[in-house]
Amino acid sequence: MNTDPVIKLEHVRKELSIRNGGEELVNTILPDISFSIGRGEFTAITGPSGSGKTTLLYLMGGLDKPNSGSVYLDGEEISAMSEEDLAEMRNAKLGFVYQFHFLLPEFTALENVMMPLLARGRAGVGDARKRATELLSDLGLSDKLHNKPNQLSGGQQQRVAIARALVNRPMVLLADEPTGNLDSKNAEVIYTLFSRLNEETGQTIVLVTHDDHFAGETRRILHILDGRLDSDRKLR
Amino acid sequence: MKINYHLLMIAFRQLLNRKRQTILTLMGISVGVMVLITAVSLMDGLLQSFIQKIVEIAPHVIVSGDKVRPTVPPQLVEPSPGTRVDFIKNVSRDEQDVIKNYPRVMDLISGDSLVQLVSPSVSTDVIAMFGTMSEPIQLFGIVPSLEDGIEKFSKNMLSGNYDELGKTPDGIMLGSTEAKDFTSRVGDRMQIVSPSGKIYSVRVVGIFQTGINDIDDNCYVNIRLGQSIGGFSPDEASHLYIRVNDLPKDGIVAKSIEKETNYTAVTWEEKAASVVALFKMISGIVYFLVVFVIMVAGFGVANVLITNVLEKARDIAILKSIGFRKREITWIYLMQGLMVALVGSAIGCLLGYVLIEIMSSIPMASSSAGAIRTDRLMMGKSPEYFILASLFAIIVSLVAAVGPSRNAAKVNPVEILRGER
Numbered sequence A: 001m002n003t004d005p006v007i008k009l010e011h012v013r014k015e016l017s018i019r020n021g022g023e024e025l026v027n028t029i030l031p032d033i034s035f036s037i038g039r040g041e042f043t044a045i046t047g048p049s050g051s052g053k054t055t056l057l058y059l060m061g062g063l064d065k066p067n068s069g070s071v072y073l074d075g076e077e078i079s080a081m082s083e084e085d086l087a088e089m090r091n092a093k094l095g096f097v098y099q100f101h102f103l104l105p106e107f108t109a110l111e112n113v114m115m116p117l118l119a120r121g122r123a124g125v126g127d128a129r130k131r132a133t134e135l136l137s138d139l140g141l142s143d144k145l146h147n148k149p150n151q152l153s154g155g156q157q158q159r160v161a162i163a164r165a166l167v168n169r170p171m172v173l174l175a176d177e178p179t180g181n182l183d184s185k186n187a188e189v190i191y192t193l194f195s196r197l198n199e200e201t202g203q204t205i206v207l208v209t210h211d212d213h214f215a216g217e218t219r220r221i222l223h224i225l226d227g228r229l230d231s232d233r234k235l236r
Numbered sequence B: 001m002k003i004n005y006h007l008l009m010i011a012f013r014q015l016l017n018r019k020r021q022t023i024l025t026l027m028g029i030s031v032g033v034m035v036l037i038t039a040v041s042l043m044d045g046l047l048q049s050f051i052q053k054i055v056e057i058a059p060h061v062i063v064s065g066d067k068v069r070p071t072v073p074p075q076l077v078e079p080s081p082g083t084r085v086d087f088i089k090n091v092s093r094d095e096q097d098v099i100k101n102y103p104r105v106m107d108l109i110s111g112d113s114l115v116q117l118v119s120p121s122v123s124t125d126v127i128a129m130f131g132t133m134s135e136p137i138q139l140f141g142i143v144p145s146l147e148d149g150i151e152k153f154s155k156n157m158l159s160g161n162y163d164e165l166g167k168t169p170d171g172i173m174l175g176s177t178e179a180k181d182f183t184s185r186v187g188d189r190m191q192i193v194s195p196s197g198k199i200y201s202v203r204v205v206g207i208f209q210t211g212i213n214d215i216d217d218n219c220y221v222n223i224r225l226g227q228s229i230g231g232f233s234p235d236e237a238s239h240l241y242i243r244v245n246d247l248p249k250d251g252i253v254a255k256s257i258e259k260e261t262n263y264t265a266v267t268w269e270e271k272a273a274s275v276v277a278l279f280k281m282i283s284g285i286v287y288f289l290v291v292f293v294i295m296v297a298g299f300g301v302a303n304v305l306i307t308n309v310l311e312k313a314r315d316i317a318i319l320k321s322i323g324f325r326k327r328e329i330t331w332i333y334l335m336q337g338l339m340v341a342l343v344g345s346a347i348g349c350l351l352g353y354v355l356i357e358i359m360s361s362i363p364m365a366s367s368s369a370g371a372i373r374t375d376r377l378m379m380g381k382s383p384e385y386f387i388l389a390s391l392f393a394i395i396v397s398l399v400a401a402v403g404p405s406r407n408a409a410k411v412n413p414v415e416i417l418r419g420e421r
């Protein structure tokens, strides 16, 4: 395994403020966290609810910026990038699965999955459709291609969101509780898919999970407690 | 950036999702475009038919007795400090302006190859009497055979025969307005009181109606009679009416006449300028009001887009997180404005076309209000109205879409994604 880091966090501090009437309450979510993830690593982030896992993932995906410290992706400091460059970078290198599987309600499952490919004209409509159909079939949704999100179950929506994150063959896949809504059988399908992608294509995968079984399938577990790195265990 | 099909799809489907509001906005634009097209057609039609009528039956150039150059210099004494110069009147004249030896002037003018026809006339303000009624009228003495080439009376006779005027030395032809006022008919005898107080007895030989109220107020006699009523000598005329071969050249003709004869020559454009200006002013006001209708429709567009952007903040966040840039998000909402505008204009054009057809086919009671008389609304028909109205609606909609589109592009994905649970 290549140890050249694909994601690197250096002394990242993240505060979120909430407005309560006139006064502003500043919450320090991540006081000071540093770690790096190597190319091709399959990593799980675990930790209790509210410990800052989603916040961490947003920072790694360039969706949010740290208050101080730096975040690097593929050698570039994304914490200093312009919004336009970040959008470009996300489309080219990242796949994101949100904790709350957000899909576009006006579009079918297939169209939702095709969207990242079409966003930048990375593929023609025909190729995009082919690739999206393949992925959805891999995830057991070949008979739901033309359903709109409100015609899908929570777990099915989750799988569509995963397909969307994978469709542009991202260098890094960031997944926030991708199996949260799935029964063990379908969770297993996702697992197998992730492991296969990681092994066959060397895709870097970082996922947040509460599921110890799922976490145990990965190669490394970062445990977060109150925004601090509590433990960093390499498995296998 | 390419105009990508999927951006259009996103824009289109979001609009479809808000069907009711979108339809209301479409209606606003359609009605605005329809009203604008109809108003432009109406105003343009009136002006065009007015000009057409004038060109058809009014002289293209009128030569009158006024000298081009004043005979008395306006300033006789140079004012210097300490002196004061008062003028009570610069030039005083008692006689009417006349064209002296008009047959010679006519020959001179007819020499111009651009001139089709020259017709002399004398005009006098007289009192006409019929039965117990008397009314001041403007009486014209004409050469009927020549004047018909200018004012086309023979085509516009309500009763009587135009040829009779030439054959009847004491004949008079009345404009329809006067004939109505006097309730006189062909064959009736009327009295004309000349400015010098002499009374002439004349016989009505015809009544005409051209549709231009200015002309339908007039009465015509033979030039000989007109000259003796007005106190002109037999070689004097007050005006020469000219019809040119090539209308746009009437200005050139007028200039060369002024140069050659030293008499004032006025083109029909100059004479009608005030009426045309009035038309334009009225149309200006109408357009101004109609333009507001479309502006209001523009608020409708802004409204749909603002709601869409607010409601779709989550979707915008998703699009941004999967790699859509600001400009693409902006584009989506500008497209929504454009789509509403295009469909709205198309419907508006269709409605406008139908409305113009309906309005121009409704028969109307002949009315003498305004400058011309018509039996139906004269609507202008030109593709320009449709193009202009649509363009205007599109521009207004796009301007209305700019604000919401920019707000859409400003959506910060994390804020939305965090908040949505």
Ligand SMILES: Nc1ncnc2c1ncn2[C@@H]1O[C@H](COP(=O)(O)OP(=O)(O)OP(=O)(O)O)[C@@H](O)[C@H]1O
Residues within 6 Å of the ligand: A016, A017, A018, A027, A029, A047, A048, A049, A050, A051, A052, A053, A054, A055, A056, A099, B418, B419
């Ligand atoms: N918009 C916000 N403003 C202020 N504080 C916030 C905001 N969003 C989240 N937080 C706080 O930040 C902390 C970390 O949130 P985060 O979503 O990263 O937790 P998490 O580890 O993903 O939890 P979970 O396992 O429940 O998803 C929480 O204490 C939360 O209350």
Ligand SMILES: [Mg+2]
Residues within 6 Å of the ligand: A053, A054, A055, A099, A176
């Ligand atoms: Mg979370």
